[in-house]
Amino acid sequence: MNHPDEENELLSRLEADMGSHSGADAGADVVDLGKARSARTESPDSAARPRPDSSDTGGVDESGQTTARPLVDGPDVAGPGYLGRLAGAKRRAIVPAWLRSKAELKAAASWVARHYAHLAGYHALRSPVYVGRLALQAPRGAARFVGGSLRWIADREGEPVRLAAVRREDVGDYLKLSRQRDGRVRLRTLVVALATLVGTITALALYVLAPGWFQAVSLGALVLALGAAGGHADAPVVHRAVEVTKAPKLTSDIVLRALGALGIAPISQAQAKGRDGFTFTAPITRDGPGWRAEGDLPYGVTVTDVIERRDKLASGLRRPLGCVWPEAVPDEHTGHLVLWVGDQDMTKAKKPKWPLLVSGVVDLFQPVAYGTDQRGRWVEVTLMYIAGVIGAIPRMGKTFLLRLLLLIAALDPRAELHTYDMKGTGDLDPVGNAVSHRHAAGDDDDSIAYTLADFRELREELRRRVKVIRSLPRDICPENKVTSLLADKRSLGLHPIVIGVDECQVLFEHPEHGKEFEEIATDLVKRGPATGIVLLLATQRPDAKSLPTGISANASARWCLKVMGQTENDMVLGTSSYKRGVRATMFAWGDKGIHYFMGEGADARIVASTYVDAPGAETVAVRARQVRQKAGLLTGHALGEAPEQVTGPTYDLLADIVAVVPAAEPKVWSETVAARLAELRPEVYDGWDPEALAAALKPHGISTLQVGRRIDGKVVNRRGIDRSHITTTIAERDGRRDAG
Numbered sequence: 001m002n003h004p005d006e007e008n009e010l011l012s013r014l015e016a017d018m019g020s021h022s023g024a025d026a027g028a029d030v031v032d033l034g035k036a037r038s039a040r041t042e043s044p045d046s047a048a049r050p051r052p053d054s055s056d057t058g059g060v061d062e063s064g065q066t067t068a069r070p071l072v073d074g075p076d077v078a079g080p081g082y083l084g085r086l087a088g089a090k091r092r093a094i095v096p097a098w099l100r101s102k103a104e105l106k107a108a109a110s111w112v113a114r115h116y117a118h119l120a121g122y123h124a125l126r127s128p129v130y131v132g133r134l135a136l137q138a139p140r141g142a143a144r145f146v147g148g149s150l151r152w153i154a155d156r157e158g159e160p161v162r163l164a165a166v167r168r169e170d171v172g173d174y175l176k177l178s179r180q181r182d183g184r185v186r187l188r189t190l191v192v193a194l195a196t197l198v199g200t201i202t203a204l205a206l207y208v209l210a211p212g213w214f215q216a217v218s219l220g221a222l223v224l225a226l227g228a229a230g231g232h233a234d235a236p237v238v239h240r241a242v243e244v245t246k247a248p249k250l251t252s253d254i255v256l257r258a259l260g261a262l263g264i265a266p267i268s269q270a271q272a273k274g275r276d277g278f279t280f281t282a283p284i285t286r287d288g289p290g291w292r293a294e295g296d297l298p299y300g301v302t303v304t305d306v307i308e309r310r311d312k313l314a315s316g317l318r319r320p321l322g323c324v325w326p327e328a329v330p331d332e333h334t335g336h337l338v339l340w341v342g343d344q345d346m347t348k349a350k351k352p353k354w355p356l357l358v359s360g361v362v363d364l365f366q367p368v369a370y371g372t373d374q375r376g377r378w379v380e381v382t383l384m385y386i387a388g389v390i391g392a393i394p395r396m397g398k399t400f401l402l403r404l405l406l407l408i409a410a411l412d413p414r415a416e417l418h419t420y421d422m423k424g425t426g427d428l429d430p431v432g433n434a435v436s437h438r439h440a441a442g443d444d445d446d447s448i449a450y451t452l453a454d455f456r457e458l459r460e461e462l463r464r465r466v467k468v469i470r471s472l473p474r475d476i477c478p479e480n481k482v483t484s485l486l487a488d489k490r491s492l493g494l495h496p497i498v499i500g501v502d503e504c505q506v507l508f509e510h511p512e513h514g515k516e517f518e519e520i521a522t523d524l525v526k527r528g529p530a531t532g533i534v535l536l537l538a539t540q541r542p543d544a545k546s547l548p549t550g551i552s553a554n555a556s557a558r559w560c561l562k563v564m565g566q567t568e569n570d571m572v573l574g575t576s577s578y579k580r581g582v583r584a585t586m587f588a589w590g591d592k593g594i595h596y597f598m599g600e601g602a603d604a605r606i607v608a609s610t611y612v613d614a615p616g617a618e619t620v621a622v623r624a625r626q627v628r629q630k631a632g633l634l635t636g637h638a639l640g641e642a643p644e645q646v647t648g649p650t651y652d653l654l655a656d657i658v659a660v661v662p663a664a665e666p667k668v669w670s671e672t673v674a675a676r677l678a679e680l681r682p683e684v685y686d687g688w689d690p691e692a693l694a695a696a697l698k699p700h701g702i703s704t705l706q707v708g709r710r711i712d713g714k715v716v717n718r719r720g721i722d723r724s725h726i727t728t729t730i731a732e733r734d735g736r737r738d739a740g
């Protein structure tokens with residue numbers, strides 16, 4: 001039988017052959033595939049070699065000239081040489097990863113110890129019941145023993161053969177067998193007589209000589225042995241103490257059976273023809289608490305096709321869905337499948353304890369463990385230099401994940417936290433109230449105003465930081481970004497700022513301030529990471545409205561729990577993630593906290609975030625607060641201080657002027673502008689006169705000028721503004737900002 005790749009190669013050669021003839025008689029060639037195949041089978045590598053005869057390398061055209069057929073297959077020597085192959089070879093780890101992990105070994109050892117301690121306790125408690133049951137079964141055991149011995153003496157096992165000889169009326173055989181039986185019976189009778197004698201003497205000796213306890217033990221052992229012999233197969237005396245989860249060994253047959261059941265045509269067709277439909281490239285091995293199989297799918301089948309049918313794969317493997325994790329290997333071809341089958345469902349498997357739950361602080365510039373992968377190994381995240389997006393359908397663990405990340409941030413005493421729980425259920429309160437510089441919960445007007453004021457402050461802070469970084473000497477700030485050392489220098493004010501917003505769509509969809517929130521958040525996402533400002537946005541409705549594309553496209557860290565469709569998936573995980581097989585749609589409803597994590601240029605990984613409930617979060621936050629208190633780094637909301645800007649929010653004067661002066665009015669008197677501004681935002685502009693406006697415009701480099709207006713036929717000159725000056729200044733400012 002030909003291998004599929006050989007067949008494909010053959011077909012492409014035939015196509016090439018047909019193509020070469022097409023000039024003379026296009027489409028007229030009839031190719032006998034059967035013959036061609038058998039020719040191919042006879043000479044397996046002949047197709048790859050250019051053949052010398054002219055009929056194969058070309059043809060003869062009408063003018064009698066030989067036409068050279070372009071050779072598509074190279075000469076014999078193909079591919080890298082020995083050294084090249086060695087350089088490109090993939091070395092398997094000498095010590096498997098799971099053996100290198102001390103934590104994993106420790107966990108395994110303690111599981112084994114606890115398992116046997118449980119067994120011992122369970123059976124010790126039930127041992128009197130076991131003894132009673134065995135004693136009850138002992139008479140039956142004794143009867144079986146006597147009956148069995150008598151049958152043995154009488155050579156009952158030979159009886160069927162003797163009867164067969166009788167039926168055949170074969171006198172010779174019968175006599176031979178009878179003689180043999182007589183000899184056997186004599187010998188066995190002797191053995192039994194001797195054993196009975198020895199047994200009786202031993203019993204008598206024990207009765208006379210042995211101490212009482214020894215007699216009791218011996219009698220007990222005899223009764224138990226007879227009890228065990230008298231048992232029924234369907235009524236075991238000793239019951240199971242542990243229902244061991246049946247995690248059968250993953251074999252190649254099981255993998256092939258499961259792949260064959262996926263309904264992927266090329267695999268099914270190959271298997272129907274007696275081939276495997278999957279080529280294992282490495283032996284199936286233990287990998288952490290599970291099995292790992294690796295190999296190539298048939299041509300044209302991608303790992304994505306398998307991931308899409310994860311539920312069918314689980315059915316084929318006869319394992320729970322949470323145990324079955326097909327994955328693509330990023331630097332391999334798209335048909336290279338790694339199948340990891342865990343012993344236990346990922347959601348149910350016991351997770352290691354999060355070390356930060358009980359002790360320790362964090363350096364946000366360093367990676368910090370926040371979850372575990374399918375194999376139970378820690379997955380780390382570096383919260384600095386990122387802008388992150390968390391997306392999921394409701395109730396999958398989005399808020400818990402955001403809170404977990406904020407707890408990590410809280411444990412770096414330098415980090416200034418701004419926490420916004422727009423859902424308003426108080427999920428972020430443990431962090432917010434303990435350590436946050438700014439914190440609000442709910443989507444009422446006060447919370448929105450508070451958040452807006454803070455966002456405006458953050459925008460100013462971002463601008464300040466950009467200037468500070470630009471002004472720092474190269475040797476101190478070589479990469480033009482905040483480093484851990486720079487963050488330590490309090491005089492520079494470049495400490496990490498971590499902003500977490502749950503249900504961020506509330507901000508971006510706000511009828512009045514939505515655009516401004518979007519503008520500031522986009523700026524923070526784009527320029528924040530380098531300046532030490534980290535924005536983490538969580539939403540349960542990842543679409544273009546709730547997560548503006550300027551933000552979702554620029555986020556460098558993405559966490560995607562279960563979502564329902566391709567659009568949401570790609571919105572959170574990045575364009576064409578779904579196509580590449582990174583599909584958070586495959587998570588089951590019960591996969592709470594399980595998500596795809598993509599960050600820091602790394603490929604998507606499946607992670608189960610550490611479960612820290614509200615009391616746990618409170619404990620960690622209290623510890624974080626104590627550390628901050630000691631370092632004198634507790635500020636703002638955590639100290640009970642109200643922000644200064646809430647009652648008098650900062651504003652964008654230039655944008656406001658453009659809003660109130662339409663393009664049809666190129667030049668307007670200052671008093672008109674002031675009146676319109678006061679109408680737009682009375683809390684800010686009420687009481688402004690032309691002088692106040694002129695003073696406010698001065699820092700922007702804009703001065704007022706004489707504007708003449710015809711009133712009652714006379715030209716009246718007053719101070720005013722030229723709208724084009726305002727728009728030019730805005731364009732310059734925004735241009736600089738974008739460029740920055």
Ligand SMILES: Nc1ncnc2c1ncn2[C@@H]1O[C@H](COP(=O)(O)OP(=O)(O)OP(=O)(O)O)[C@@H](O)[C@H]1O
Pocket residue numbers: 392393394395396397398399400401423540592593594608609610611612
């Ligand atoms: N890492 C986790 N491991 C196990 N269970 C979790 C995990 N994270 C969250 N859960 C469970 O999922 C539930 C929902 O979590 P959470 O409130 O974070 O969801 P959500 O996506 O924010 O929901 P909503 O959209 O309603 O705000 C929690 O009550 C918790 O029991």
